[in-house]
Amino acid sequence: MASLLPKGVGSTGFQKALAGFRAAIGNQWVLDSEEDRASYIDPYAMGDGLDHDCSAIVAPASVEEVQAIVRVANEIKVALWPVGRGKNLGYGAASPAEKGDVILDLSRMNRVLEVNDKQAYCLLEPGVGYFDLFRHLKENNHPLWMSVPGNSWGSVIGNALDRGIGYTPYGDHCEQICGMEVVLPDGSVVRTGMGAMQGSAGWQAYKYGYGPGWDQMFMQSNLGVVTKAGVWLQPEPEMTAKIELALPNFDDAAWAIDILCDLRRRDVIQHNIVFGSPVRAASTMSQRADWYDGPGALPDSVSETMMKKLGLGWWNAKISLFGHEGTVTAQVDLIRKLFEPKLGRPLEFELWKKGDPEEKSAQGVPTTMGLQCVNWYGGRGGHLSFAPVLPQDGTLAFNYAKKIKAYYEEIGQDYYASFTIGRRHINNVSLILYNRDEPEMVARADKLYRHLLAEAASQGFAEYRGHISYMDAVAETYSFGGGALRRLNDKVKAALDPNNIIAPGRNGIGTRR
Amino acid sequence: MKLSRSLLPLAGLSALLAASCGTAGDVPPPPAPKPASPIAAALFGSGSKDEGERLFGQECAFCHVGKSTGAMMLGRRLGKDKAELIHRTDLDADYVKAVVRNGLMNMPAFSRVEVTDAELDKIAAYLARKKS
Numbered sequence: 001m002a003s004l005l006p007k008g009v010g011s012t013g014f015q016k017a018l019a020g021f022r023a024a025i026g027n028q029w030v031l032d033s034e035e036d037r038a039s040y041i042d043p044y045a046m047g048d049g050l051d052h053d054c055s056a057i058v059a060p061a062s063v064e065e066v067q068a069i070v071r072v073a074n075e076i077k078v079a080l081w082p083v084g085r086g087k088n089l090g091y092g093a094a095s096p097a098e099k100g101d102v103i104l105d106l107s108r109m110n111r112v113l114e115v116n117d118k119q120a121y122c123l124l125e126p127g128v129g130y131f132d133l134f135r136h137l138k139e140n141n142h143p144l145w146m147s148v149p150g151n152s153w154g155s156v157i158g159n160a161l162d163r164g165i166g167y168t169p170y171g172d173h174c175e176q177i178c179g180m181e182v183v184l185p186d187g188s189v190v191r192t193g194m195g196a197m198q199g200s201a202g203w204q205a206y207k208y209g210y211g212p213g214w215d216q217m218f219m220q221s222n223l224g225v226v227t228k229a230g231v232w233l234q235p236e237p238e239m240t241a242k243i244e245l246a247l248p249n250f251d252d253a254a255w256a257i258d259i260l261c262d263l264r265r266r267d268v269i270q271h272n273i274v275f276g277s278p279v280r281a282a283s284t285m286s287q288r289a290d291w292y293d294g295p296g297a298l299p300d301s302v303s304e305t306m307m308k309k310l311g312l313g314w315w316n317a318k319i320s321l322f323g324h325e326g327t328v329t330a331q332v333d334l335i336r337k338l339f340e341p342k343l344g345r346p347l348e349f350e351l352w353k354k355g356d357p358e359e360k361s362a363q364g365v366p367t368t369m370g371l372q373c374v375n376w377y378g379g380r381g382g383h384l385s386f387a388p389v390l391p392q393d394g395t396l397a398f399n400y401a402k403k404i405k406a407y408y409e410e411i412g413q414d415y416y417a418s419f420t421i422g423r424r425h426i427n428n429v430s431l432i433l434y435n436r437d438e439p440e441m442v443a444r445a446d447k448l449y450r451h452l453l454a455e456a457a458s459q460g461f462a463e464y465r466g467h468i469s470y471m472d473a474v475a476e477t478y479s480f481g482g483g484a485l486r487r488l489n490d491k492v493k494a495a496l497d498p499n500n501i502i503a504p505g506r507n508g509i510g511t512r513r
Numbered sequence: 514m515k516l517s518r519s520l521l522p523l524a525g526l527s528a529l530l531a532a533s534c535g536t537a538g539d540v541p542p543p544p545a546p547k548p549a550s551p552i553a554a555a556l557f558g559s560g561s562k563d564e565g566e567r568l569f570g571q572e573c574a575f576c577h578v579g580k581s582t583g584a585m586m587l588g589r590r591l592g593k594d595k596a597e598l599i600h601r602t603d604l605d606a607d608y609v610k611a612v613v614r615n616g617l618m619n620m621p622a623f624s625r626v627e628v629t630d631a632e633l634d635k636i637a638a639y640l641a642r643k644k645s
Contacts, residue, residue, distance in 0.1 A: 029626070036625060039614065043621035059626040085627075093621075105626050131575055134555050153575065287589075358552055365551045368575050372582040374619055381619055 003032070004055045006078045006100045007504075007512060013076050014055065017102075020072035021058045025065045029108070032056035040086065040103055042093040042468075044374065044382030046434070046442045052095035052468055054081065059105040063181065063189060063227040069104065070225065071187040073501045080104040081503050082225045084126040084155025088162060089371065090383050092468030097505040098512065107155075109227065112136045114204075120144055120235045121178065121204040125228055126157040130366040137233075144233040145363040147171040147271075152366030157229045161219050163465060165420065168364040169270040169322055170234045172422070174219055179203040181228035182218055185497035190214075190224075204230035220465070221489075222503035222510060223496050239328045240362035241349040242320040245339065246313025247275070252342075253315055253401060257394035257419060257426065259338055260317070264421050265392070268321075268331050275317035276418035276429075278303040282310060283373035283433070288414065298414040315419075320362035325353070376414070379435035384445055386452040387420070387427040388461035397426050400459065404430055404452065411448055427464060453477060466507055475508025548597070554579035557599075565639025568632050573598070576620070583620060598640055605644060606637035613637075 005014050021030045031037070032055065040057055041049040058080075060066045073080050081101040086094025094103055110127030115137065122133070122144075130152035137144055147166030149159055160173035170176050179193040190196070192214045195203040207213060218224050247256050256275070263269045279298065282291070292302045307313065321331045328351075336347050352361040374381030390397050401417060408415040413432065420427040430452055434445040449470060453463065457477040466474045478485050486508060493500070493510040505511040549557065557578045558570020569577075576583035577598045588596030595601060610633055616622035628636070 031625065035614070039616075039622040039624040041622075043616065043619070057624070057626065086624075105624070107627055131555055131571070135559055135571070138552075138556055139559055285585075359550045366555050366575065367551055368582055369580065371576075371619075372585060375582075375586060379618075 003034075004037075004053055004100050006055050006102060007098060009076060009078055014078070017072055017076040017078045018056060020076070021056075021069055021102075024068035024072060025058065025060050029059040029061070030056065031059075040094045040105075042089075042095040043380075044089055044093065044384075045095070045436055046382065046384070046445060046469065047436060047439070049095060051099060052092065052097070053099055054094075054096055054103045055100045057103045057105050059108050061108045063109075063183060066104070066106075066109075066183045066225055066227055067187045067189065070183055070185065070501070073102070074185070074187065074499050077499050077501065078102055079501050079504050080225075081506075082106060084158025084161075085129050085153070087129075087151065087154035088158065089151055089153070090385050090467070091162070091465065095468055096503070097468040097471050101503070104225065106225075106227075113228065115140070115142050115144065115233075116204070117142055117144065119205065121230055121232050123179075123204060123228060123230050124156055126155050126226055128156050129154060130156055130159075134366050143236040145170075145236055146233055147173065147176070148364040148366045149173070150370035151368055153368050153371075156231060157226060160229070160231065161226060163220060165272050165422075166364055167271055167274055167318065168234070168320060168362065170232060171272045171364075174216075176232040177215055177229050178205070178207045178232055179230040180215055180218060180226050182224035182226050184224045185499070185502050189227075192218075204232075217492075220507045222506040223493065225502065234322075236354070236363075237322045237324070237328075238354055239325045240320060240322050240352045241328050241332050242318065242352075242362040243335075243347055243349045245275070245317040245319055245347070246311070247315040247317070247343075248313050250314045250405075251398065252313075253419065254394040254398035255342065256315065256317075257392070257397050257421070260421050261392035261394070261426070263335070263338075264423060268334060269319060270322060271320060273317060273319065273421040274418050275315040277415060278306050278310075278312055278314065278316075279376070279414050279416040280373070280418055280431070281312050281316050282306045283376040283416070284369055285310065285372075287378060288376050289378060296412040297409045321349075322362065373416075373431070373433060376433045377435045377438075377441065380437050382434055382436045384432040384434070384449055384467055385429055385465075386432070386449055386456070387429040387464055388452075388456040389464050390426045390428055390461050392421070392424060392426055397428060400456075400461070401428055403455070404428070407451060407455070408448070411444060411451075413444060413448055428461075471505055472508045472511055475511075548584075549579035551579060554581060563639060565635040565637075565642075568628075568636050569599075569639050572623070572628055572632075573636065586619065600643075601640065602643040602645055604640045606634075606641040609637040609640050610634075 058069055079101040081096035082104040083094045085107045107127040109125040111125045114123040130148050147168045147170040149164045149166050160177050163174045165171050179195045181191050193207050193209040194200045196209050218226055260273050292298050321328045332349050374383050405415050416431040418429045432445045432448055434441045462477050463474045475486050489509045500510050557574035558566045561567040584596040613623045
């Protein structure tokens, strides 16, 4: 692993930048050795990961230190790649899109600044992870619940900024952000929403402020460094009910999507609903070799064996209900009435009431168990997700999924899919598992991803989030007006960040070719 | 203050792996304790007076306590009695440090920002406390 320079910066300039960073935040927190850089390589990289290697890491502890770093970066024109905790696994983790950027690791800024029980919000720094917040809430007996993503290792703010999701109410994480503090590319600080008022008493109470609401501008973008954000939390409900729903057949997806989407639109089900294929469930409790060691895609007959042995359906969904007792029991009755005739058996919900053991509740508990799936093929595994946005139409979504399944089989990749049902959309997630040290498998993963991107775009569906290796490719599918949105993004980027020092190329914005 | 180097060369790691991953001897292992619930795993070490245990709970327990990805893969590779790190009696502090800094198979490496050398010393000492 040779030393590396940031793009467009010579050795002298880089040394000057490092000296500036060290003066600003101390020697200890500016890392440029090979060993330190290696610890930031994406653990799920497609190959050795050196194509997204960084030149150094800087780790500030305060907003003032972030400002000082940004000023040095501007002076020398060194690009920074900000990360909350660097755990965006499956999307590149801490690695920059552009090789040679300096990683701005915010994980030392890890204070829970405020938790308000009555108004159900917290104010966080970007280094606070889901486990940190969970521990903080429990240790201090706050009657507040949090939504957690499938991989909960990462930053609460970072996940929200990348529009990650969870599977309990408040699971649209970007929508829970209320008020940000941001260091702009020129080193100045702005507070959004009501925080724009000096001494504001309502920063976490109302999102929009006066005039344009800028919070979305700092999501999936590179227009500033978020150093604080308010996050709304769920007041602990009186009762919950939960059930794991197993749909026995592949084509059950069509009718189930229509029923579940209707329940979601009406807020009977208040959370993002996920239902996934057999490999999705099996890969969290076993490895492929336990079931099949042959070439090509896992045959359906093997999936059926897995389903039988593990008690799975073809599609497996977790449904939870939250609220007052009367509401929850009425919702349970409604769901039973809708599903029992279709499934031909009674549904047994697990109920929790305030005071019962917490394990019985449907609250979000952070976990990394979902990461187990990367061990499916053996070796050093990784995963890549393609998740286009589809409208809420069961037949349309099922026909799309059927076509994708056929392509997985044609290319020899085990079919791993899930549908995530949001308020008005569905993400059909195609997860691509691979062993990063097998070049043929990595090449297959890349080919599959690019095929999925093109196939989805041909049907009018686009990806909602981007892996660092595909950020431009995804941006190109947003093609209306000859790429009008991308031109607007680039124009705003050039105005706010003329030296292009904040994450060039993130989400296809300010890409340097 | 400059952080001291605690990274071990990979050759050293291989030797330590061989030393630390051997199968148990003739004595049958005691039955594995009941795994912690997901909530208990997420709160492991919370409020502990042992800073090593608290740091382990904060940085490692989510993959290594209860039904977790680290415990599952270690159980497959080394046997169920070696699945959960907190019950191990064969862990050497230097071995723990080498794995944390270099990563191992699907366990990612931890940077010196995420876990400082001083913190890692405490975590490693905690995990090595039962080594005979």
